[in-house]
Amino acid sequence: MILIVSLLVLLMLVGAVAACAFKDLLSAIIAAALVSLIAAVLFYFLQAPDVAMAEAAVGAALTTAIFVVAIRRTNRYEQ
Amino acid sequence: MPGQGQSSSYSKAGDFFLAMFIVLSLYMDTPIFIGLSFSEMTWMALAVAGIVLCTLRLLKGPTSPDRAVAVDTAATVTTAFLVLLGSVFGQQFYLDVALVYAVLTFIGSVAIARFLEGGF
Amino acid sequence: MSQGVDRSHEWVRGFAWLFGITFVVWLALVSSLAPPEVISGCIVALAISILGAHLYAGLGLPALTLKRAAFLLAYIGVLFWEIIKANLDVAYRVLHPRIPIRPGIVVIRTSLKSNVAKLILANSITLTPGTFTLDVVDDQLLIHWIYVGATDVEGATRLIGKRFEKYLKPIFG
Amino acid sequence: MNVAGLISTTVGTIFLFLGSLGVFRMPDVYNRLQAGTKCTTLGAFLTIVGVGLMHNDWLPKALVISVFILITNPVSNHALGRAARKVGVPLCKKSVVDKTEEFEQRKVRQ
Structure with a gap:
């Protein structure tokens, strides 16, 4: 069990570093979606399903949509 | 003495495996691990391997549609994984999280697709 | 006149489909047949279908035979x-x-x-x-x-x- | 009942893994969508229904979750494929036929 948790934490770190490193902001948004996806699973492992539900609702749908609207109004590529 | 180097290298490898074994058995002794059967371990390992492959495609994908496809697949695998975890923990309330996931994750994919088409 | 009759037929059809689907989903989610659950689910499904039936009127949903x-x-x-x-x-x-x-x-x-x-x-x-x-x-x-x-x-x-x-x-x- | 749930869940997780492997291995976006849609949809369906069969009280809720996945997964994949075509992601080198231009011309003419 703890092996799976450490693997998931590693994946979350990889996703976070990728979100910081991408110059294409759309790809950064997608990587951030992966990070919140795995964060929900980790809350689930910590026996907090209500927090996981809030994280799922906010992270999966709302953040992605709001960030997409934001880069629609501004630039897609980082200078 | 002949064979001393060999025996020392052998003991090094043996020490390494012994340490690995001790670490693994320590992991197995944690109380959360006791209720798991072999089949449950296999299911969870397969699902996590799926998430790992999707992450690799996310890092590698040449264009942004590739990355969106990878995260969409990872979301479906995660929904199934949450239901499996609910079965392992054995509480029905845990299924609601998977329900929220099944309803909501496709909104993110559709938003990204609309942006790529030039919509909004 | 015939137009109005046709529209009201469509509305009733959309209402029936929406009520059936929401009620079945509610019953599956609470997964029990106790009377309080069934009655409250009936009320909520009625409210949702009265409010949302006009959205389903123009889709051409067939009557269920x-x-x-x-x-x-x-x-x-x-x-x-x-x-x-x-x-x-x-x-x-x-x-x-x-x-x-x-x-x-x-x-x-x-x-x-x-x-x-x-x-x-x-x-x-x-x-x-x-x-x-x-x-x-x-x-x-x-x-x-x-x-x-x-x-x-x-x-x-x-x-x-x-x-x-x-x-x-x-x-x- | 328990054995049916075990078999269903095992087959489902194997299909989940194969779908992710297809996303990793296939050569271009459209083929990845093929693997990502079909294998993960059936895999998630079988896994969730299998868990519902193992704990009998959970079966209605598990069925609702799996039906939601069965409805929403093709929609999001269809949207992503359409977006990839609009952006102009090229087909891979093995492709034999591409009728997209003919389709666009007919759309203009109508």
Whole structure:
């Protein structure tokens, strides 16, 4: 069990570093979606399903949509 | 003495495996691990391997549609994984999280697709 | 006058479908048949269907008769069989070391008229062996095929669309 | 009942893994969508229904979750494929036929 948790934490770190490193902001948004996806699973492992539900609702749908609207109004590529 | 180097290298490898074994058995002794059967371990390992492959495609994908496809697949695998975890923990309330996931994750994919088409 | 009668028929039909679906989903979510649950679910489903029935009025939803229900059940069975075949097919292509694919994009034609029927046809094509829908305009569907069997419109229609239209036509006809 | 749930869940997780492997291995976006749609849809369906069969009280809720997945997964994949075509992601080198231009011309003419 703890092996799976450490693997998931590693994946979350990889996703976070990728979100910081991408110059294409759309790809950064997608990587951030992966990070919140795995964060929900980790809350689930910590026996907090209500927090996981809030994280799922906010992270999966709302953040992605709001960030997409934001880069629609501004630039897609980082200078 | 002949064979001393060999025996020392052998003991090094043996020490390494012994340490690995001790670490693994320590992991197995944690109380959360006791209720798991072999089949449950296999299911969870397969699902996590799926998430790992999707992450690799996310890092590698040449264009942004590739990355969106990878995260969409990872979301479906995660929904199934949450239901499996609910079965392992054995509480029905845990299924609601998977329900929220099944309803909501496709909104993110559709938003990204609309942006790529030039919509909004 | 006939227009008004027609509209009210459509409204009642959309109301019935919406009420049935929301009520069944509620019963499955609480997963019990105790009277308080059933009554509160009935009230909530009534409120939702009265408020939302006008959204479903223009879609051309059919009235549910016995013949249509039988065809719907047969259609669901066929769909499941095709999904299982699709999965074995894709699993074979993924596991083969050289990935035996011959992909391409083809056009097929459908004879279905209503929007809901076209939506269901497109989703079924997406779930079945080696094909998935890229775009729908009027009576034509643009389809990506993982192992192209026929490049012209008629042949592709015969291979991809016919097996579902056979069942969808009596339902939405 | 328990054995049916075990078999269903095992087959489902194997299909989930194969779908992710297809997303990793296939050569271009459209073929990845093929693997990502079909295998993960059936895999998630079988897994969730299998868990519902193992704990009998959970079966209605598990069925609701799996039906939601069966409805929403083709929609999001269809949207992503359409977006990839609009952006102009090219087909891979093995492709044999591309009728997209013909389709676009017909759309303009109508």
